[in-house]
Amino acid sequence: MSMNHEEIEEMLIPLRDYEKSCREIYLANPEAFRNVVWNWEEFKERFRATDHSGYALGEEPPVFMGNLLTEQDCFENESIEAAVILHDRYAPPFYHNLKFIKIVYALRGGCRFFVQDKTQDRETVLNEGDFVIIPPEMNQAVFTGEEDAVTVNIILKRSTFGDSFYSLLLENDSISDFFWQMLYSKGSNRALVVRCGKDERLRSIVLDMCGEGLFCRKSAPAGGNLMMKGYVMLLFGWTLKAHQQKMEEVGSISASEAVLPVMIRYIRENYTTVTLTSVAKHFGKSEGYLSRYIRRETGKTFRFLLKEFRMKQAANMIENSTCNMEEVAEAIGYSDISCFYRNFKESFGCTPQQYRNKRNRVSL
């Protein structure tokens, strides 16, 4: 009923027909594949300029070379939150920009990964077993030109990522800064390369995802979706445990983007005392600028973000301590208890006391 890893890998290796067409072009003139292009026209030009083979390129590319792909283009239906798409081997490396999060994993053989860093093209080689996490809306390209290589794309909706990894976003480290940046800033231009080498455990997680995402019967979509999310969690969880020191960022961010995670971290760490005024002062900006900046970059207001941090912490205290509500309100920085009650009810649909009763009915 379920395939073993060898069987899954065997099914990934053979070239599909359009990959064979691409390989013909590659074998005629590999030089034309050295750099990244924006479209087929540009590729044809480059091919002709460097060609000695006389190979005649078609009017249309052998694979789809769209520069912009939305969630609707790539997820079969709305309820699917994570999916696997095989990278087309020998396809010319062309820039594209995705509305979702993509992980490129070099399952077998290596591949080349390109990002547009300011106006420069920057190339990074991924060796077998390495992967890269690419935030949405970043111009990037991948090229795989080794016989029998398999490069796997794991795609993940942004909203799912936020839901599933919320607890990770509350951690205090550089990975969580990267993830905040990825979720909450516009057109981030940094990818995260993880050089894990030949880690059998990661390899086995990715093969399971391929089995589930590519070859599984489509019944019980809720179950399949849960499994895909589970595999994504294992991938990130194991990476954090085993490879946190092997991450490197590729690409650059603008000065205004670089400030965002620092600012979010500052608000998170000082949520009991910060005000718009104090944050503005700390970062040397006017309140009006800061307010517009946070709204523009995160899509949320300063007040909303702050309330989110506070309420999360309040719920935690109510559930896991015996503090009374005045103590909770004070601990999270509310001087006005009725304001605390009102905000709590807005966030959770019940009073703090009801929340505690509900969660804590039984105790020793």
Add this chain to the structure above:
Amino acid sequence: MSMNHEEIEEMLIPLRDYEKSCREIYLANPEAFRNVVWNWEEFKERFRATDHSGYALGEEPPVFMGNLLTEQDCFENESIEAAVILHDRYAPPFYHNLKFIKIVYALRGGCRFFVQDKTQDRETVLNEGDFVIIPPEMNQAVFTGEEDAVTVNIILKRSTFGDSFYSLLLENDSISDFFWQMLYSKGSNRALVVRCGKDERLRSIVLDMCGEGLFCRKSAPAGGNLMMKGYVMLLFGWTLKAHQQKMEEVGSISASEAVLPVMIRYIRENYTTVTLTSVAKHFGKSEGYLSRYIRRETGKTFRFLLKEFRMKQAANMIENSTCNMEEVAEAIGYSDISCFYRNFKESFGCTPQQYRNKRNRVSL
């Protein structure tokens, strides 16, 4: 670095010292273990009444026999959301009541599972490979008395379950009704037994959980926590795919509890048109009763639940369709557009248009 499944299983099999003490008692008088008890006093009485061996029981039980266990008792720290605890073999079956969700998996050999069904004790045999999902706050007991048997408890915080499985709760089937019941009703008294027999895949997921939860170095807790959540998702996902027809409910629910999932399903299915009045009419109750009932059973108000369903759907349409905001508001049952705008902003911290711009900046 990571252990293989045989190694993990080998470490689970040998009896720990307190299990050996329990086995002595069991071998002296197995009859005393036939029925479930409430505490050590009751067990001692039963032991004496049926004993022919002359074995002298101690004043204190060889294992902890607490009747009520909170999250703090069983989760090492606040940030851990899922954990594994081995069941104590040969310990007398005694009722206990947990503040969290427990899954009992018969990894090796079988076990006996008891629930208190009204005033009766009801026993269910789990064979190797079967498991049972037990909601919080239910009186239940487990007995394992086979040499070399291994019974694994997987424990899961209620809040985590709600966060991780939210998408499952929106499905329209009997499993999601069970989960709603589990999360949102007080003192539910039904467990879900899944008879999956010797499913190698489930077995392998549970062995991975044991490896991670019992024997893993505790560094990078965020990574370990993500992995445990990932395994739980695989367990549920695979069960939904492969064993949905093999589930049976054990225990009974009161008439007032039985209505809750039906009511939630009715509200969910008719969220565009329902009002408190129409739901009350449909279920033949007064509005006041219904309002108090929903609040008591779920901890949320009717308005809050309804808004939650509507806003989830609105966000979905805004992200995945090209409808304008008037169309979205109408589709989800708002006749007053400014009320829709206000509620949306309360839920998501931004206007519907900002939400779309944020999510949908790039499109073909």
